[in-house]
Amino acid sequence: MKKEFGLVLIALFFLSLNNTFTAVYALDKDGKEVVLIEEKADISGDGKEDTIFLKGIPYEEGASYLKEIFLQITGSNGKSERVELEGGYEPGVTFVDLNHDDIEDMLISIPSGGSGGMTNYSLFTYKDFQLKEIAPPDPLTITSQFLDQYQAKITIENTGQSYNFDLKSRKNDYDRLGIYQNGKLNEPRELMVDPYSTLKPVKINDNSYGLKAIQQISGAYHADGIAFIESTWNYENGKWLLLDTKVMERKQRVKR
Numbered sequence: 001m002k003k004e005f006g007l008v009l010i011a012l013f014f015l016s017l018n019n020t021f022t023a024v025y026a027l028d029k030d031g032k033e034v035v036l037i038e039e040k041a042d043i044s045g046d047g048k049e050d051t052i053f054l055k056g057i058p059y060e061e062g063a064s065y066l067k068e069i070f071l072q073i074t075g076s077n078g079k080s081e082r083v084e085l086e087g088g089y090e091p092g093v094t095f096v097d098l099n100h101d102d103i104e105d106m107l108i109s110i111p112s113g114g115s116g117g118m119t120n121y122s123l124f125t126y127k128d129f130q131l132k133e134i135a136p137p138d139p140l141t142i143t144s145q146f147l148d149q150y151q152a153k154i155t156i157e158n159t160g161q162s163y164n165f166d167l168k169s170r171k172n173d174y175d176r177l178g179i180y181q182n183g184k185l186n187e188p189r190e191l192m193v194d195p196y197s198t199l200k201p202v203k204i205n206d207n208s209y210g211l212k213a214i215q216q217i218s219g220a221y222h223a224d225g226i227a228f229i230e231s232t233w234n235y236e237n238g239k240w241l242l243l244d245t246k247v248m249e250r251k252q253r254v255k256r
Contacts, residue, residue, distance in 0.1 A: 056068060
């Protein structure tokens with residue numbers, strides 16, 4: 001009798017564990033993949049809803065970092081497509097028509113973590129049940145350098161525009177770090193130019209959407225933010241066209 005009672009307790013224990021894992025992780029049958037997002041939208045253009053999943057495999061049990069992330073689509077025709085994405089944290093998906101074919105595309109964001117606040121972006125279309133990737137616009141090409149007397153300069157090569165920054169308020173920090181001595185640069189040094197930290201849909205006219213992107217410019221380290229560079233893009237004839245750029249300096253005044 002004691003043996004049978006013990007077996008019942010053991011069975012109940014493992015059953016409770018199984019229920020807990022199912023509720024918390026929503027695991028697939030293989031016990032590895034986590035269903036992160038499940039959405040329904042007409043992304044094929046047939047007027048019926050398709051099912052969109054984002055799934056991931058945690059680096060280890062309980063970890064928030066996902067070493068593998070997948071986009072999986074089950075079309076209204078019953079067929080499935082699947083593609084592997086970059087690893088990262090807490091992916092998201094936005095449905096918006098960016099290639100102007102009157103069918104919503106999928107803009108997927110995957111934060112990579114770290115002090116720079118980087119996020120990887122992917123863009124997919126599923127028109128006529130064909131999964132195709134559209135490369136997002138490349139980050140702006142920006143050259144940069146520190147100048148003597150606690151100044152800095154950037155040039156946006158895409159537009160030819162240059163901007164100067166007065167960094168005298170950071171003198172003590174830069175002297176301590178050995179970047180300057182008596183107002184002179186110790187050696188040539190560039191600023192830190194990040195890729196996109198943000199890429200989000202924006203309405204560019206009454207009928208269509210484009211993308212607004214933000215890149216950060218930093219000085220001696222990432223937390224030493226100098227400016228944000230905002231760019232607006234539109235997808236036309238199979239390529240991204242730059243519509244506008246804006247420089248938003250942090251704390252100091254931009255001099256053109």
